[in-house]
Amino acid sequence: LAKTTQPISMDSYEGQEVNITCSHNNIATNDYITWYQQFPSQGPRFIIQGYKTKVTNEVASLFIPADRKSSTLSLPRVSLSDTAVYYCLVANQAGTALIFGKGTTLSVSS
Amino acid sequence: EAGVAQSPRYKIIEKRQSVAFWCNPISGHATLYWYQQILGQGPKLLIQFQNNGVVDDSQLPKDRFSAERLKGVDSTLKIQPAKLEDSAVYLCASSLRTGAPYEQYFGPGTRLTVT
Numbered sequence: 001l002a003k004t005t006q007p008i009s010m011d012s013y014e015g016q017e018v019n020i021t022c023s024h025n026n027i028a029t030n031d032y033i034t035w036y037q038q039f040p041s042q043g044p045r046f047i048i049q050g051y052k053t054k055v056t057n058e059v060a061s062l063f064i065p066a067d068r069k070s071s072t073l074s075l076p077r078v079s080l081s082d083t084a085v086y087y088c089l090v091a092n093q094a095g096t097a098l099i100f101g102k103g104t105t106l107s108v109s110s
Numbered sequence: 111e112a113g114v115a116q117s118p119r120y121k122i123i124e125k126r127q128s129v130a131f132w133c134n135p136i137s138g139h140a141t142l143y144w145y146q147q148i149l150g151q152g153p154k155l156l157i158q159f160q161n162n163g164v165v166d167d168s169q170l171p172k173d174r175f176s177a178e179r180l181k182g183v184d185s186t187l188k189i190q191p192a193k194l195e196d197s198a199v200y201l202c203a204s205s206l207r208t209g210a211p212y213e214q215y216f217g218p219g220t221r222l223t224v225t
Contacts, residue, residue: 034213043114043201043216044153087152095141095209096166100152 004088004101011107018075020104022088025069030093033064033071038085038103047086048073075106083108112136114217116202122223128190131220135183135204141165142179143214144187145201153201159185160208189222197224 005023012018024033032051036044048055050062050071061074075082085103115134123129135142141160145153156175158166161182170177174193179185189196199221203214 036214041218043203043219044214045216046213049213093209095205095207095212096158098143098155098158098166100154102150103152 003099004090006086006088006101006104008102009105009107011109012078014079014108014110015077018078018082018106018108020073020075020086020088020106021070022073022101023070024088024090027068027090028092031068031090032093033062033068034089034091035060035062035071035073036087036089036100038087044087078106078108080108080110082106114202114204114215116200116217116220118220119218120221120223122225123192125194125224126191128188129192129222130186130188131200131202131222133185133187133202133217135185135202136215139204139206139215140182141205141208141212142185143201143203143205144177144185145203147199147201147219149198156187158208165208192222192224194224197222 034049035047037047038044048060048062052064055062063072085105087103088101091098117132143158144156147153156170157177159179162179177187199219201219203216205212205214
């Protein structure tokens, strides 16, 4: 089972780009990487998912190097509403063995 | 589209008592998950159902926790007897099917306090 390591916290200002890196050194060949966002008193919300290289959607980009031992969630031009905990999740292709990391608390200030 | 519903939202019980949580997933979602989230930590998967069959319950403390998903729709998670360390938020999630790339949709959770 791939365990993940993330920074505990990060600080940023509105309008900046934020990059959060997750280490998953023992990721298996068929594992996928997914990122979730969680606000206080709410359940996590899906942000983005990838297997290799780069994935982009309307809210974020996910960069995965060739060795796949880490991944970076990139949030362009953050706002105060992006203040939340961000979780990196590694799961196999079958969708089992789901292990969330401890999460990164992102604080965005004006 | 209605989201994942959970009840109750909050529950306070004494240790050694029993408690049950209910979850109604998004209509049509075959896979249902129960997670335990202790304050300051990421969610920990307790059990995963595909329709009404168990896919993964390797981290479910089976001596005190039980879960069922009758008819492949609603699910209940029970703790009996509760311990102080069971104080946590219990999250239910559902996905269209098991497997990548199916994203999970989470409910608001039930906050359990064991005194």
